[in-house]
Amino acid sequence: MIFRTIRKKNPLIHCITNYVVANFQANGLLAIGASPVMADDSHEVEEMVTIASGLLINIGTLNEHMKESMLLAGKKANALGIPIILDPVAAGATTYRKQTVRQLLKEIKFAAIRCNIGELAAIANVDWQQKGVDSGHGSISLEIEAKQIAQLNNCIVIVTGEKDFITDGEHQQWITGGNPQMTEVTGTGCLLSAICCAAYATGNKPFTQLVDTLSLYKKVAEQAASSTQYIGDFQIAVLNELHRLSKDGVE
Template identity: 75%
Template sequence: MIFQTIRKQQPLIHCITNYVVANFQANGLLAIGASPVMAEEVEEVEEMVKIASALLLNTGTINERTKESMLHAGKKANMLGIPIILDPVGVGATTFRKKTIHLLLTHVKFAVIRCNIGELAAIANVSWQQKGVDSGNGSICIEVEAKKIAQRFDCIVIVTGEKDFITDGEQMHWVVGGHHQMTEVTGTGCLLSAICAAAYVVQNEPFKQLVNTLVAYKQLAEHAAYSTQNIGDFQIAVLNELHRLSKDGEK
């Protein structure tokens, strides 16, 4: 199982992320045996990324300072061949976010873009009514637009939701399952992006590894929902399931 592989490899994941989810992401990575570091000061990010296995850029609480840090870290990671995962949180919500994501995509080469359907629409310039950082409403062909984005930026695109879709511009795969409670607590998508960063680097078939990650994440959502009745306990159950699956696998 991919979570067990991550535990064996123990990759260091450098996260420049949003303050709403940083703790949950760090604990989630620790639960599967990875090592998180949340460094965002512009004067240290290039030095920190040198020792990282992968870099995650999450724009959930983006500002001018963290935008600059992301650019510096991203360029350094590209120079060193360290894979970068982009989580373009709420890219369609404001002009500032759109400009920031455009800037990052112009100057940084990403290995993976992990987004929801509204964020995909914004990157693809498809008309869409985004609801803050939530996916919102509109009409889009996920397969067509995700494939175009994957080809344009030469990366893997993951679109998560009730069903997940993944493509590298040629290969395509849908993943079903999961549980609606994943949308009722904050940070589950952001944590998935961090786990995808860890999964990407632990073996030599990143597309397959990420498909396995999406499948496993849907499974743990189901297990977490079955093991608890109260939404306040659900995040804890997610962490418990990550830890269990990384140690014992699917049983």
């Protein structure tokens, strides 16, 4: 079970991420036995990534200084063979974000992209009305576009929502389950991206490892929702359930 494997291997995950979710991501990674480090200054990211097992790039609170650091760390990680996960938060909300994601995909080789359907549409250059960081609305053939992006970038693409879809361009799978309360707490998707980074870094069957991760995260949502009726407690319940699963496994 992937969470128990992560706890056993204790990977160091270097996160260049957004300040809204950094604390939740760090605690979530700690809950499953990974070691998070949040370093985003251009003076140290290349050195930091050399000791990491995986690199997460999350553009949620994008700025030019962070963008420079993402490119430096990404290229260094590529040179060292360290897997990189991209979380293109709100990629279609502004021209700046869309252009930045295109530059990142052009200059960095990503192991996986974890996005929602609106962000997928932005990467695929499909007409879509993104609502801030929310997925928004429009029309897209999710499976076709996700597979094409996976093939074009030679990576795994994960599109999360009420149902999750994962593809490496050849294989594909839908994952069901979860609970809608996950959308009422900020950072649950961003945390999933960080956990995917840890999962990818802890074995040699990344597609299977990420399918397992998505399935377990759905179970986390279900168990957290069943343990509390209050949204303020839900985030804590998510961390508690991640910790329990990484130690005890699935009941």
